[in-house]
Amino acid sequence: MLELKxxxxxxxxxxxxxxEVRGLTEPRMLLSDFLRQELGRPEVHVGCEHGVCGVCxxxxxxxxxxxxLTFAVxxxxxxxxxxxxxxxxxxxxxxxxxxxxxxHALQCGYCTPGILLSAEAFLxxxxxxxxxxxxxxxxxxxxxxxxxVGMVDAILETAQQRASAGTP
Amino acid sequence: MKPKSFTYLRPASIDEAVQALARWREDARILAxxxxxxxxxxxxxxxxxxxIDVSDLAPLAYIRESNGEIEVGASTTxxxxxxxxxxxxxxxxxxxxxPHVGHYQTRSRGTVCGSIAHSDPSSELPLCLATLxxxxxxxxxxGTRVLPCGDFxxxxxxxxxxxxxxxxxxxxxxxxxxxxxxxxxxxxxHGDFAICAVAAMVSGETxxxxxxxxxxxxxxxxxxxxxxxxxxDALNDLAWDLGGTDDSHATAAYxxxxxxxxxxxxxxxxxxxxx
Numbered sequence: 112m113l114e115l116k117x118x119x120x121x122x123x124x125x126x127x128x129x130x131e132v133r134g135l136t137e138p139r140m141l142l143s144d145f146l147r148q149e150l151g152r153p154e155v156h157v158g159c160e161h162g163v164c165g166v167c168x169x170x171x172x173x174x175x176x177x178x179x180l181t182f183a184v185x186x187x188x189x190x191x192x193x194x195x196x197x198x199x200x201x202x203x204x205x206x207x208x209x210x211x212x213x214x215h216a217l218q219c220g221y222c223t224p225g226i227l228l229s230a231e232a233f234l235x236x237x238x239x240x241x242x243x244x245x246x247x248x249x250x251x252x253x254x255x256x257x258x259x260v261g262m263v264d265a266i267l268e269t270a271q272q273r274a275s276a277g278t279p
Numbered sequence: 280m281k282p283k284s285f286t287y288l289r290p291a292s293i294d295e296a297v298q299a300l301a302r303w304r305e306d307a308r309i310l311a312x313x314x315x316x317x318x319x320x321x322x323x324x325x326x327x328x329x330x331i332d333v334s335d336l337a338p339l340a341y342i343r344e345s346n347g348e349i350e351v352g353a354s355t356t357x358x359x360x361x362x363x364x365x366x367x368x369x370x371x372x373x374x375x376x377x378p379h380v381g382h383y384q385t386r387s388r389g390t391v392c393g394s395i396a397h398s399d400p401s402s403e404l405p406l407c408l409a410t411l412x413x414x415x416x417x418x419x420x421x422g423t424r425v426l427p428c429g430d431f432x433x434x435x436x437x438x439x440x441x442x443x444x445x446x447x448x449x450x451x452x453x454x455x456x457x458x459x460x461x462x463x464x465x466x467x468x469h470g471d472f473a474i475c476a477v478a479a480m481v482s483g484e485t486x487x488x489x490x491x492x493x494x495x496x497x498x499x500x501x502x503x504x505x506x507x508x509x510x511x512d513a514l515n516d517l518a519w520d521l522g523g524t525d526d527s528h529a530t531a532a533y534x535x536x537x538x539x540x541x542x543x544x545x546x547x548x549x550x551x552x553x554x
Contacts, residue, residue, distance in 0.1 A: 139283065251382025
């Protein structure tokens with residue numbers, strides 16, 4: 112049985128946005144804090160820190176997860192994807208990000224990384240969602256600036272374009 | 280908003296998990312999906328000296344159907360259960376209720392058994408378990424017990440699980456031939472805690488209605504031969520008997536109104552689906 116003592120820092124590794132990374136974590140450290148403080152990835156945003164707002168959402172093995180409700184040790188050995196995984200190496204936005212920009216689906220942008228990651232995972236499972244399904248998926252996120260109309264439009268448009276291009 | 284220090288244990292087998300529980304007892308908490316537990320730890324509503332992580336325990340990752348029951352192992356997520364191919368056919372009530380359990384982003388980690396273990400009075404899965412009359416399997420170094428749902432959940436966030444017992448699985452009865460089922464809830468936002476949730480089963484002359492979110496645990500009432508002339512009085516009696524109280528989300532009167540209105544809605548819907 113793996114036992115990590117309280118108060119002690121333990122080495123862990125994970126595949127973060129396609130790269131093997133390592134760091135030290137106490138058992139109590141949240142994955143959100145590990146990514147931000149230990150690995151210097153402030154693009155993982157934190158909001159409520161009790162699983163309500165969805166801003167800290169990352170993908171663990173391709174599935175959306177609130178990184179504030181996941182301990183860093185639980186992500187050891189797994190694939191973790193953040194917002195950095197979406198744009199290409201030169202920083203060119205992917206189709207979903209571009210659609211968000213076109214549809215003014217963000218204002219301050221603080222909630223956007225979590226929403227984009229949720230939407231990416233969601234579209235992989237459900238290539239042709241209905242508006243209702245998109246809205247239900249978005250109910251797991253809180254945006255206090257723009258409302259959700261632009262996001263719904265951007266996600267539906269991306270789904271349609273991917274389907275017609277044959278690249279779900 | 281950060282949890283207190285704890286020792287993290289990741290058993291490699293059910294035996295190891297049970298041994299760890301025997302050692303740490305009430306100082307330990309079982310970590311599965313963590314969607315309620317970690318939130319409460321972050322808010323310091325729960326402090327644990329040890330977390331025993333069963334989220335990746337392979338022997339508990341299963342969904343099995345046999346002898347008229349669907350058994351769901353303790354590391355099966357709500358999303359995995361929702362995707363189970365024969366869910367709608369074998370368990371229409373669960374199929375209707377699962378989309379209301381948390382959000383897409385929490386169902387991917389939150390477990391079916393975790394929701395049962397947490398026993399929030401407004402949770403959908405404990406309500407379905409009570410309405411269907413399922414049971415909970417708990418294991419300790421002393422052996423295994425199967426607790427009927429009525430004996431398992433004894434109050435708000437309180438169950439009959441003993442400190443050294445691990446919930447290994449939950450069992451839901453499968454669809455009864457000819458029975459109809461329906462589910463509805465009212466929440467402030469889709470996926471939020473239900474102000475009132477209702478689950479109905481109509482089978483022949485029998486009508487069963489489970490109500491969550493009003494009393495301190497899901498409450499089920501069964502009527503024989505309930506017809507149009509009696510339904511409003513029956514629901515009104517139930518609404519008053521539940522003894523809901525005012526809180527920041529809704530008044531007791533509003534909750535009684537929901538029991539009457541949603542209750543009628545799901546009973547009618549379940550009746551339509553029955554044969």
